[in-house]
Amino acid sequence: MKLSEAILLGDSLRTRTNGCYLNTRTSPPCGCALGGAQLAMGRTEDMAFHELWPWLQDISPDGVSWRAEVGCDNERGFEAVMGGSISIDQLADYVRSIEPSCGECNRFDCTCTTEHKQVESTEAIHA
Numbered sequence: 001m002k003l004s005e006a007i008l009l010g011d012s013l014r015t016r017t018n019g020c021y022l023n024t025r026t027s028p029p030c031g032c033a034l035g036g037a038q039l040a041m042g043r044t045e046d047m048a049f050h051e052l053w054p055w056l057q058d059i060s061p062d063g064v065s066w067r068a069e070v071g072c073d074n075e076r077g078f079e080a081v082m083g084g085s086i087s088i089d090q091l092a093d094y095v096r097s098i099e100p101s102c103g104e105c106n107r108f109d110c111t112c113t114t115e116h117k118q119v120e121s122t123e124a125i126h127a
């Protein structure tokens with residue numbers, strides 16, 4: 001699953017808080033967009049989002065990790081949601097505009113040879 005979809009799915013699974021990714025010691029858990037997203041995938045370990053969406057560790061054109069761009073400590077990321085300047089849907093739109101097209105491996109350098117690519121090429125032939 002892509003991060004943009006998981007952010008929306010996970011938003012109701014935790015209380016929105018800034019400054020941490022995911023805190024499961026509270027009930028319900030609290031955290032930022034990335035914490036909610038990994039909860040949507042059933043993952044509660046610290047930083048599990050790195051495993052689920054490896055592209056978050058890649059470096060953005062601003063010279064920081066994509067995690068830093070999207071996560072709890074960036075004014076264009078979740079901090080903007082907490083500040084009320086954008087909605088969680090707008091954050092998901094932003095993530096959709098930057099994330100890898102492959103929702104299987106979630107890597108920019110996708111080398112998947114799995115069915116989704118074959119389906120795409122089949123659709124292209126029939127288009």
Ligand SMILES: [Zn+2]
Binds near residue numbers: 102
């Ligand atoms: Zn892939």
